[in-house]
Amino acid sequence: MVENRRYRNIAAYLVLTIGIVIVAFPVYLAILASTFDVATIINGNMPLVPGPHAAENYYQTLFFGGATSREPVGIMMFNSMIMAMGIAVGKIVISILSAFAVVYFRFPLRMTAFWIIFITLMLPVEVRIYPTYKIVADLGLLDTYTGLILPLIASATGTLLFRQFFMTIPDELLEASKIDGAGAFRFFKDTLIPLSITTIAALFVIQFIYGWNQYLWPLLITTKSSMQTIVIGIKKLTYSQDALAEWNIAMTTAVLAMLPPVLVVVFMQRLFVKGLVETEK
């Protein structure tokens, strides 16, 4: 504007840099802690430059886990990956199908179906945990991937997002494919899916992060340590709360737990922003 731009820009850089440092500092400390042995961390004088034990910490964490929990974090990461992928793919599949039905067909109870789905937007899993737990237990799904995944894909975000997107697709496209003799299946496969690729990808990014970061649900339904996800596994490593807690292993696990979703956000930033903004509308 009319003011001296230079000083205002310097101030802006300063504020942003301070912000970034504050935001990054806790993670920097975690990365540092993953390069020291436990004694150095516990005496409270951890240096602010990396130490020499990174390789052995990561090796031990991935393949052997903590001395008390003895569960390799590699397995936990595998479980988290299955859960996150299952939630993301499952949500996309069921919601794109139901959005297709609601937008491109007229049938009795259409709006009822839409509202039945829509209301699920309002209630997060946290408010109905015990009854859901009981149902999953009755179905024999405790300690299974199905039990981890299915209850979390019952949500309306995806359906609403696809519905909104389908509404913006011109009617002429459907008329044209009908003239070409395409049925519902052909139109869905050859027109709708290709047009929706960006929306699908954006939803995938958001749901992958959501699934990877789940905490309360896996905490309740996994009893076997071989079914644990990494986000709940880390708590056991820190929770002994005495001086003997293996903080080097715990912080190595924390770094490993942050890595996949953070990489997704950094490298798919455009899709991430699109997904975040649109699922919240």
Added chain:
Amino acid sequence: MEKRAIFSSRTLPYLLLLPQMAITIIFFYWPASQAIWQSFLMEDAFGMSSEFVGFENYRLLFEQPEYYRAMVTTIIFSSFVALFSLACSLLLATQADKNLRGGETYKTLLIWPYAVAPAIAGVLWIFMFHPTMGTLSRPIRVIGIDWNPMLNGTHAMILLILSATWKQISYNFLFFLAGLQAIPKSVIEAAAIDGSGPLRRFWTIIFPLLSPTTFFLIVVNIVYVFFDTFGIIDAVTGGGPAGQTTTLVYKVYADGRLGGDLGGSAAQSVILMIIVIALTAIQFRYVERKVQY
């Protein structure tokens, strides 16, 4: 808005809806109605049988001082987190909106904490402020504060507020930045030509025009603190010390699991459902109307 061109089929739409309907009914409506039903039942001491007790669970709940304390804790927690994270991210977003060189990089460096799980965020912060080994605990002790979030309820609450704020800044930042970029530059230039300085422009033009975003974010932040901070609380304090950081959601979990009081836990779930539905209704009502002055 309705489509003009549609397919006609008697069975296909139902088949397409079937997967989502089945999952929604089994894992959503069924448990939600169970929660409501259970909140009217009371189990005997051995969990062998239960009888219908009407609103007894609710009455007992509202007689518990702990329930009011959890309510106050939740209100304090959510107001501070909403206030701090909105203020910080608005400041950062206004700076990032200035067309700086390398602006995209700054944006990337500010938004990634969104991807960190709440429980992991909690672990990072308890590590940083751990009473004996935390890197930042020493400076606090040096200035004469006996810092111990594991024994002192106020310290524990401060730590929770900090970690929850840290985690939420990136989300608010993104939405504020999008809101700022949607404000037409001509309006701001006109004010600048009329001689109003940057601060005045911010408070009289930019801030009012941002009010729909701000309002939307306030509601989202409150919902976030209510539900998503479960992982942070469980990792940092476990609701302690002495229940001083137990929020409403944490109490549902703790009463049902540790206390085994399923009726009481269900009654709390129902109250939470009502709160969320109210918040969502407010959000839809006012966000649609575009709050502006």
